[in-house]
Amino acid sequence: MEDRSRRRSGGTGFLDNIERINGLAERSDGFVWRLKDENRDEAGNTPIGGPLVLVTLSVWEDAEKLEHFVWNTVHKRIYQQKHKWFELMDSHHFAMWWVDEGHRPTLEEARVRLDHLDEHGDSDFAFGWSHLPHVKLWQQQRCA
Secondary structure, three states, X not given: OEEEEEEXXXXXXXXXXXXXXXXXXXXXXXXXXXXXXXXXXXXXXOOXXXXXXXXXXXXXXXXXXXXXXXXXXXXXXXXXXXXHHEOOOOOOOEEXXXXXXXXXXXXHHHHHHHHHHHHHXXXXXXXXXXXXXXOOHHHHHOOO
16 A cells, blocks of 8 residues: 655644554554655655655555554544645545565555556556455545
8 A cells, every 4th residue: 555645734733643643553453564764865755756745655464454444443533634734636645556475565666556546547556445345444434
């Protein structure tokens, strides 16, 4: 899963909670790995975007366990407030894809997947929640 969000200047409420939410993810059933070093250049840019872009890149055992974390924990309350901290983007800010066991995705790989999702929509190469017919909490609980 990769999430890139463009932060508003008043994003401190989000940043105040990021360690708590990341820690919860790491303790959650199904969590495998997350990128902890975004490899920003001297200007603060990542391969995904500029200094105001926040990146979350993680691997989960399966979509159901990720879905549970996203929609059945405190993560949901933070996500529902994202409009306070993040600008609406013209492109996708979130993509998922299947990885082989032991693989650790890179930011460059995430960029390719996000771009593919933007250009072609959901496919087995990159997709959103709607591409997974067996997970449905996103339909019932997503933020407005």
